[in-house]
Amino acid sequence: MKRIGGFFELEIAKGDSLYHDDAIKLSTGRACLNYVLQALKPSKVYVPYYCCDALYEPMTLLDIEFEFYEIDNQLEIKSLPELDTDEIIVYCDFFGVKSEYTTSLISKYSSRLIIDNSHSFYKKQLNANSISFTTARKYFGVPDGAFLYIPKKYKINQLINRNIKVSINHNTHSLLGFQDLAYSEFSEYEKSLNSEIKGISILSEKILQTLNYKEIRAIRNRNFNFFREEFNSFNNIMIADDEIDCFCYPLLLDRPIKKEELYNEKIYLPNYWLDTTARLDSLNFEFETKISTQLLPLPIDHRYTIEDLKRVSQAIKSRIQ
Numbered sequence: 001m002k003r004i005g006g007f008f009e010l011e012i013a014k015g016d017s018l019y020h021d022d023a024i025k026l027s028t029g030r031a032c033l034n035y036v037l038q039a040l041k042p043s044k045v046y047v048p049y050y051c052c053d054a055l056y057e058p059m060t061l062l063d064i065e066f067e068f069y070e071i072d073n074q075l076e077i078k079s080l081p082e083l084d085t086d087e088i089i090v091y092c093d094f095f096g097v098k099s100e101y102t103t104s105l106i107s108k109y110s111s112r113l114i115i116d117n118s119h120s121f122y123k124k125q126l127n128a129n130s131i132s133f134t135t136a137r138k139y140f141g142v143p144d145g146a147f148l149y150i151p152k153k154y155k156i157n158q159l160i161n162r163n164i165k166v167s168i169n170h171n172t173h174s175l176l177g178f179q180d181l182a183y184s185e186f187s188e189y190e191k192s193l194n195s196e197i198k199g200i201s202i203l204s205e206k207i208l209q210t211l212n213y214k215e216i217r218a219i220r221n222r223n224f225n226f227f228r229e230e231f232n233s234f235n236n237i238m239i240a241d242d243e244i245d246c247f248c249y250p251l252l253l254d255r256p257i258k259k260e261e262l263y264n265e266k267i268y269l270p271n272y273w274l275d276t277t278a279r280l281d282s283l284n285f286e287f288e289t290k291i292s293t294q295l296l297p298l299p300i301d302h303r304y305t306i307e308d309l310k311r312v313s314q315a316i317k318s319r320i321q
Helices: 029-040 053-061 099-112 169-176 179-192 202-208 213-231 259-263 286-294 306-320
Strands: 024-026 044-048 065-069 087-092 113-116 131-135 146-149 248-251 296-299
Touching: 024 029, 029 053, 029 113, 029 131, 029 146, 044 053, 053 065, 087 099, 099 113, 169 179, 213 248, 213 306, 259 306, 296 306
Parallel strands: 044 065, 044 087, 087 113, 113 131
Antiparallel strands: 024 146, 131 146, 248 296
């Protein structure tokens, strides 16, 4: 029964679309992978070594064997495994710059390939047999939200309750200017996220319905193209000329730049992913360890103007020229 009277809830304008309206709407990327694993019931999963530990959580939870594979210096699988009938493989479209390669993997593996599109929010289901998921938190200021595309024959018969354990304290405190507090809250909130199959929270759903996806997409592509022009001649990662809708501009230089030097200029670049360097077998994955510590993921999101990006470009070029 609808409540009448009382204080006002958080005011959010009414919107129409989540962009991924045809997907299964869950809380996290891990929940999406958990869903896929329960649907396909594989005996073994091949996964990239270069990824955060969160990706492996659903396999551990379900007691499913997984095996790491290496990627080469162009973010592609070094040696494509031949899968047994009950095995699957997960590939991440790293930084959203591997669209053509991802399509070739779909041609080879079909629905035995799970595409982690966490870095490719604007990519939807490629064909009726493909399986992929993406997340909203890496693109927008929401506490949860992930979108799974999977063939109808694999959908599981399970009641999925909405996620209600969400917080936007870090978002609001960042907006109010309390950055140190916001970062602390963000870190704690990240630790609370898990693989439980829950539906997207009503809070994230309402926020996402208000966004102008077309405008945000245009700004992101404009910003990406700016960095492409600035750094393609320096970058050891080759990016196709027609690549669009990327997560960031992944810059890998011959000579690494210490991110701490950029922090002093209020330029904060994340690490993707230091988890790899902490694993006992990290020495066997030389490129993965290198890119985890040396990559400069340049932000291209809709918060930034070209003037902002020029400041980033100048800070980097002053250290490599």
